[in-house]
Amino acid sequence: MELVCPAGTPASLRAAVEAGADVVYCGFRDATNARNFPGLNFSRPELADAVTFAHRHGVHVYLACNTYPQAGCEDIWHKAVDDAVAIGVDAVILADIGLLRYARDKHPDARLHLSVQASASNEEAIRFYHREFGVRRVVLPRVLSLEEIRMLNRRISVETEVFAFGGMCVMAEGRCSLSSYATGESPNMNGVCSPAAHVHYEERGDSTVSRLGNFTINVYGNDEKVGYPTLCKGRFRAMDKAGYLFEEPTSLDVTAILPELADAGVTALKIEGRQRGKAYITQVVGAFRASLDRIANGQTGTRSNLAALSEGQADTTGAYRRSWQ
Amino acid sequence: MTKSRLVMGPILFHWDENRKKDFYARIADEIDVDTVHVGEVVCAKRMPFFDKHLPDIIERLQNAGKEVVFSTLALVMNEREIAQLREIAEMPNLLIEANDISSIGLLSGRPHVVGPYINTYNESTLDYLISRGAHRVSLPWELPMSSIEALCNARKTAEIEVQIFGRVPLAISARCYSARAHGLHKDGCRYVCGEALDGMDVETLDHTPFLAVNGLQTLSSHYLELSTAVDDLKDAGVTAFRISPHTLDMVRVANLYRRLIDGETSSDEVRQSLLEMQNDLAFADGFLHSLPGADLRETLGSRAE
Numbered sequence: 001m002e003l004v005c006p007a008g009t010p011a012s013l014r015a016a017v018e019a020g021a022d023v024v025y026c027g028f029r030d031a032t033n034a035r036n037f038p039g040l041n042f043s044r045p046e047l048a049d050a051v052t053f054a055h056r057h058g059v060h061v062y063l064a065c066n067t068y069p070q071a072g073c074e075d076i077w078h079k080a081v082d083d084a085v086a087i088g089v090d091a092v093i094l095a096d097i098g099l100l101r102y103a104r105d106k107h108p109d110a111r112l113h114l115s116v117q118a119s120a121s122n123e124e125a126i127r128f129y130h131r132e133f134g135v136r137r138v139v140l141p142r143v144l145s146l147e148e149i150r151m152l153n154r155r156i157s158v159e160t161e162v163f164a165f166g167g168m169c170v171m172a173e174g175r176c177s178l179s180s181y182a183t184g185e186s187p188n189m190n191g192v193c194s195p196a197a198h199v200h201y202e203e204r205g206d207s208t209v210s211r212l213g214n215f216t217i218n219v220y221g222n223d224e225k226v227g228y229p230t231l232c233k234g235r236f237r238a239m240d241k242a243g244y245l246f247e248e249p250t251s252l253d254v255t256a257i258l259p260e261l262a263d264a265g266v267t268a269l270k271i272e273g274r275q276r277g278k279a280y281i282t283q284v285v286g287a288f289r290a291s292l293d294r295i296a297n298g299q300t301g302t303r304s305n306l307a308a309l310s311e312g313q314a315d316t317t318g319a320y321r322r323s324w325q
Numbered sequence: 326m327t328k329s330r331l332v333m334g335p336i337l338f339h340w341d342e343n344r345k346k347d348f349y350a351r352i353a354d355e356i357d358v359d360t361v362h363v364g365e366v367v368c369a370k371r372m373p374f375f376d377k378h379l380p381d382i383i384e385r386l387q388n389a390g391k392e393v394v395f396s397t398l399a400l401v402m403n404e405r406e407i408a409q410l411r412e413i414a415e416m417p418n419l420l421i422e423a424n425d426i427s428s429i430g431l432l433s434g435r436p437h438v439v440g441p442y443i444n445t446y447n448e449s450t451l452d453y454l455i456s457r458g459a460h461r462v463s464l465p466w467e468l469p470m471s472s473i474e475a476l477c478n479a480r481k482t483a484e485i486e487v488q489i490f491g492r493v494p495l496a497i498s499a500r501c502y503s504a505r506a507h508g509l510h511k512d513g514c515r516y517v518c519g520e521a522l523d524g525m526d527v528e529t530l531d532h533t534p535f536l537a538v539n540g541l542q543t544l545s546s547h548y549l550e551l552s553t554a555v556d557d558l559k560d561a562g563v564t565a566f567r568i569s570p571h572t573l574d575m576v577r578v579a580n581l582y583r584r585l586i587d588g589e590t591s592s593d594e595v596r597q598s599l600l601e602m603q604n605d606l607a608f609a610d611g612f613l614h615s616l617p618g619a620d621l622r623e624t625l626g627s628r629a630e
Contacts, residue, residue, distance in 0.1 A: 068446035068524060071468075071475035097426075098449025118444075122401045124410070124427035131430075140421050143499035155404075169495035171543070172400050174444060177467040178495050178536075181545055181618035184611070186467055188444065206606055216529040232496075236535065237528040238506050245538070246502060324502050325511040 001262065002268035003292060004062070004161060008040040008275055013050045015278045017059045021291030021316040024054055025062040025093065027191075032080040033064045034117055035274040036191030048087045051288055060090035066115035067191045068096045068174075078102055085110050093139070094118075095174055100133040114138040116163070117174035117187065123155045128238065130158050130277055139270060142252070143172050145322045146260055153265030154214045162261060165306065166272025168252040168318050170232050178231045194230045201226070210234075240244055253315035255304035261320075262295065280309060329586040330565040332463075332486060333579065335362040335422075337494065337569065338539055339371050339519040340582045342378065346617060348570065349382045353389040356579045360565070361386050364413070365495070366424060366442070367542045369406050370514070383419065396422040399442040400497045400541065422463075429457060437461045441488065441567075442497070446472065448479035455483045462486065466493045466549070469615040470557065476563030483565045489551035490582060491525060491569025492537055492544040493609075493618065504537045514540075522572045531626040534607060535619075545618065547555040548608035550599070552585050552592035553623035554613055557584075596625050 005021035007013035016024045027033025029041040047063070052062045063084035069077040077099050084092050085107045092110055094100050095117035103112055111263065118137040120126050125283050129135040137159040140149060153160055156157055171178065173187070180186035183198040202209040208220045210229035217229035227233070232246040254261060254269070261269070269292075287306055304315070318324055333352060336345060352361055363379055363386075365372050386393050395413055398406060400465060414431040423429045424442035439445060439454050439462040446465065454462060463486040464473060477485050501517035503525060518525075523543050524537030534546040548571075551558070555566065568575075568582055569610040580596050584590040599606055612622030 069449070071447045071472040071479075074447050074449055095444065096450055097453050098447050098451075102449060102455055118426070119400075120426060122407055122425075122427050124402065124407050124430050125401070125425065128430035129425055133417055134612065143402060148410050155507065170500060171498045175399070175442065176496040177493075177612075177618065180467045180612065180614075181493070184615065184617040184620075188446065188465075189467065199512065214619070215533060215535055216531045219530045230381065235530060237532070237540065239529060241506075242530055245506060246498075246500075246543075315533055319499050322512070323510060 001258075001266060001292060002161075003285070003288055004268050004270045005281065006166075006271055006274040006276065007050070007281070008035065008037070009278075010042070010046050010050055012274075012276070012277050012281045013061075014053065015281045017054055017057050019170075019282045020284035021059055021285050023060040023062055023090070023268070024050075025270075026050065027064045028080050028083075030076065031070075031189075031191050032067055032077050034066050034115070034187055034191045035064075036067070037275050038274060044083055044087065047084070047089070048295070051088050053077050055088075062091045062093055063089040064093040064115065065099070066093050066117045068101055068117075068188045069188065074098065078106075082106065091137070091322065100129070100135070104133045106210065108134075108137055111136055113161070115174075116141055119172045119174040121153055121172065121282055123156040126152070126156050126158060130156070137267065139163075141173050142169055143319050146264055146320045147322070147325070149261075149266065149320075150264035159267035160265070161268035161270050162254075162266050163252055164254045164269035164271055166276075166290065167230075168247070168250070168316070170247040170273075182215050182231060185214075194228075199229055250316045251309075252318050253304050253306060254320065255288070255306070257317055257320060258291055258295055284309060285306055329559060330359045330484065330486075331357070331579065331583050331586060332360040332565050332567040333358045333575070334488065334491070334567045334569040335364055335366050337367055337369070337492075337516050337542065337544070338524060339465060339516060341519065342375060344377060344522075345375055345381070346382070348575065349386065349391040351576050353385045353391065353578075355576045357583045360392040360394055360578050362394045362396045362422060362600055364422075366396050366399050366440075367503070368518070369398060369409065370511075370542045371516070371540075372409070388417060392420065394420045394422050394438055395570045396440060396455060397424050397428050399424040399434055399494075401425045401427050401489075402499060429454070433457050439463065441465055442494070445476070451476055451479055451483070452481075455481055459483055463488070463565070463567060466495075467618060470554075470561070470613050471615075473558065473613075474561045480562060485562060486565035486567055487551070487558055487563050488549060488569060489555065489558075490567075490578065491548060491571055492546070493549050493612075494544050495536070495618075496543040498541050498543075501540050501541065503607065506538065511541075545609060547619055547621075549610065549615065550594040550596065550608035551610055551613060552582070555586055555592070556611065572598075576594050577602060592623070593625060
């Protein structure tokens, strides 16, 4: 399986290449990609240098242009696709139908991948994107079980890429407006979820309160580690009980089921985290490289040593195991 | 100017058979809506409870002069659900609402409605969907007025629809949060989502109303209420206005909005009447005004003459 790794900066990209990535994915420094965070992402010249560097090491570069172009401003997204193709990236990752059609018409030879933000969760949807826009690979939404992925791969002709490690949306990606409900900014329109500019922490007696916009997302006792208030990982009250209604603050880690994913016909593994630093990238990419090499050599029994890097120091195989649902 | 279309959206919640049958009977007999949606949008597990009644209900609504639209699932995850979609797509004499891209593929060439769960954010996407046979497009809830205006300018022959009343669907998941809140999994859910007729209230730890859980779906706690914006939406080119079913008297709600979009009542009267029906209703209109969706910019009386 191909190892697809994140890079939010040129330094992270070099770290990923050196740690054993097969592919590095990145985005331009604007709202055209789903990690539109301050201080992150690539200028055009930076991307050109990155592609030269990666290609010299036999590593591919994908450009994520996976937010939904705003009505009236589509030219910003068109330019991003044009520039990425001109720079010579190996694939462009897109979500929006209008943008897919633009890329297909303007750059018929470009390799197009379907972003997880398009939420193509079944064979008909995937066939549609393949037939209409020539999409060659689909990044599967994190709603499918291992068995559903296996069945899907038997019935479609395009490659599938699945999330392997890092932050995990519990909602279907690209179909979620929770962030904009609380803050006015969303993954689809602004490339951000639960953005830092709307985060506040308050001390209340012995507790620390984390807030997003006008809403309390969690309250931590002094014996608890304070986390970032990602909306769907918050503690809320329903039916007179307080708890993690949607999901605990956990991260995805598929190390334990790598052989099963390979057996299910998955082409590529994606590590989440373009917002992460260089050291994190080195460690996670290195660990996955080692696990994949062990499998390639016929060794079984992969286990992760990455728990310390996980959100809340807890990991999950998420929807891949049916019982999660 | 063409008459605006009033649309009753699909029932999002897992109401029992009698409640649903009664609801559609009253719509057929008592409400001046132009279009009525039937069909399950949220969870395929709910379908067997009501599918058997749909042919009769569709016929009754059509005989009452309503346009009937069959809404389909927002999240399609397996072959069984695809097979159900194929069956629906082959039903004759019925408009289908696509809510997942898979249905756009299956409905191609046949006139259909594009639902608000499809990501229609810009002119190119709208243009593509119209070229595939969309004759009405219901826009995603988070779009601001500027996007709605731009999309209306690009709509060609298609109608543009906007929801103006009811809790806002904010997310859909493979995981069932109603089941999870009851300590259950989706596969053994005991249909506990049916206990919360307008969704299970979710508060912050400070007891601020925040969200509402409806099985796989998460909605806003506040009710979208865009009566103050209806004139601006009409000016922009919106011709269809959706209201979403809740337990409050939807006959009264529909008649209020009918009078509003026909210019026979004011937004203040709409708000006051809604509060008379349920005095703890909290309203929101933030998305339209480029604010957090939970915000309310146009408060009661702010547009009074």
